[in-house]
Amino acid sequence: MGHPQSGSDKMGKSRLFRIFLILGSLFMILLIIIYWDDVGATHFYLHTTVSGPHFSHVPSESHSTSRHKADDDKGNSFLSDIDAFINQFLEGTNEPSQQTREDGAPEASHNQTGEAGKQEERYVPRREWKIHLTPISAEMRQRQESRKQLIHDVCTNGTLDFLGKNRTFDDIPNRDLDHLIVDDRHGIIYCYVPKVACTNWKRIMIVLSESLLVDGVPYQDPLDIPQEHIHNSSIHFTFNKFWKRYGKFSRHLMKIKLKKYTKFLFVRDPFVRLISAYRNKFEQENEDFYKRFAVVMLRKYSNYSDPPASVVDAFAAGIRPSFSNFVQYLLDPQTEKEMSFNEHWRQVYRLCHPCQINYDFVGKLETLEEDAEHLLRILRVDNIVQFPASYRNRTVTSWEQDWFANIPFELRRKLYKLYEADFQLFGYSKPEKLLHE
Numbered sequence: 001m002g003h004p005q006s007g008s009d010k011m012g013k014s015r016l017f018r019i020f021l022i023l024g025s026l027f028m029i030l031l032i033i034i035y036w037d038d039v040g041a042t043h044f045y046l047h048t049t050v051s052g053p054h055f056s057h058v059p060s061e062s063h064s065t066s067r068h069k070a071d072d073d074k075g076n077s078f079l080s081d082i083d084a085f086i087n088q089f090l091e092g093t094n095e096p097s098q099q100t101r102e103d104g105a106p107e108a109s110h111n112q113t114g115e116a117g118k119q120e121e122r123y124v125p126r127r128e129w130k131i132h133l134t135p136i137s138a139e140m141r142q143r144q145e146s147r148k149q150l151i152h153d154v155c156t157n158g159t160l161d162f163l164g165k166n167r168t169f170d171d172i173p174n175r176d177l178d179h180l181i182v183d184d185r186h187g188i189i190y191c192y193v194p195k196v197a198c199t200n201w202k203r204i205m206i207v208l209s210e211s212l213l214v215d216g217v218p219y220q221d222p223l224d225i226p227q228e229h230i231h232n233s234s235i236h237f238t239f240n241k242f243w244k245r246y247g248k249f250s251r252h253l254m255k256i257k258l259k260k261y262t263k264f265l266f267v268r269d270p271f272v273r274l275i276s277a278y279r280n281k282f283e284q285e286n287e288d289f290y291k292r293f294a295v296v297m298l299r300k301y302s303n304y305s306d307p308p309a310s311v312v313d314a315f316a317a318g319i320r321p322s323f324s325n326f327v328q329y330l331l332d333p334q335t336e337k338e339m340s341f342n343e344h345w346r347q348v349y350r351l352c353h354p355c356q357i358n359y360d361f362v363g364k365l366e367t368l369e370e371d372a373e374h375l376l377r378i379l380r381v382d383n384i385v386q387f388p389a390s391y392r393n394r395t396v397t398s399w400e401q402d403w404f405a406n407i408p409f410e411l412r413r414k415l416y417k418l419y420e421a422d423f424q425l426f427g428y429s430k431p432e433k434l435l436h437e
Helices: 007-038 061-073 078-091 138-156 198-209 239-260 270-282 287-301 311-316 323-331 333-338 348-352 365-378 397-403 409-418 420-425
Strands: 180-183 188-191 262-267 361-364
Touching (some): 138 365, 138 420, 180 198, 180 239, 270 287, 270 323, 270 409, 287 311, 287 323, 323 333, 323 409, 348 420, 361 365, 409 420
Parallel strands (some): 188 262, 262 361
Antiparallel strands (some): 180 188
16 A cells, blocks of 8 residues: 655645746746847837827936845845836836826926936937916817717717727727827827828927938928928838737737827818819829829720820820719729728728727817917927928818819719718718708
8 A cells, every 4th residue: 555645745746836837937938028029129118108208218227227126125026026027018117207287387207316317319409398378278178078079979879880980909900000100209199191281290200209310310390301201101100010020019019009198180071181182193293193093093984095104194185084083983882892092082080090099189180270289289299399380272171162063962972971980070060062952
């Protein structure tokens, strides 16, 4: 007969099991850290906070060492330190940050002393916060609350159904996140909508993120940025690029930034935006848009079986698609079977996903100057950059009647249905006079 195991043997095996468990856990943590480094997570800014401006420096090594030493003095275990380290990589620093009052002025911060608080990038001049003597008006704050509430109501309670309304953020394909530009330096996410002042807002984002340098120094004046760089996708860090940098952690990091950063977009009357897109892309000589879209419209809707090979030849011959041809192209079911709508006429809800992303600020082109001033003040960057003066030859709502004069009422109503979600989400009235005889 075998002898029963003694209590000490059982305790020894139990202790050995716990030791192996701890060692295995440490090994897994090490693998995670190594993998994280491989996918480039060290590029993730640890100094970003909930919203508003963020310091461009990273805490010094001596400051970090002293903080960990203090933690050790408090009796934190090695495992707790490792866990906190990983959490810091995933969710950013937990140090207190400078807070913003409702009027946009900074409150005093207690963590700006010491050597780390004095560090500045060598090419960034020290700037004082811009002091505002008056708070943001109640009217401007209410404007934003009303716009955000309307989006929430249409997304959750509205009877209108549209593509992607009820999906989650995880359901959005990576390719459809290419309009969300991230500025980690200031904790800002901007969803750009073509034909809604996006050129100037991209200029602003380049200045703030310091993503474009000249002679080793970032641009400080938005209007100094060369035109060819403004819409260069390689200049802007967008959500769809996260996978390449962060690997399988990309969606998790997107959600963290969506939670912590200030998110904004600008919108415009949907029909006026379409007119503006047509004017810009088909009434001006644009070789790319002529070959990709105008030739198709001329062949299918204008009876040109053999349109000129180049836009220069087409314009010289007085040949170009009409606005009516453009509307026919948009309404043709075959159009999106061949390719998705171009970003210049794709619906805003498909570009910016307002039912999945809780935007902090919703600007409108119709109130651009006021909204731009309000937003830059909220972001606390109005001491760094100013919104460029607006272009005055802007397509306006009063032109709609003339532009739609040759469009049959049936096509007008179909076009409204195509963009109805944008009308409702962003508070644009249904153009009844335009849709009914």
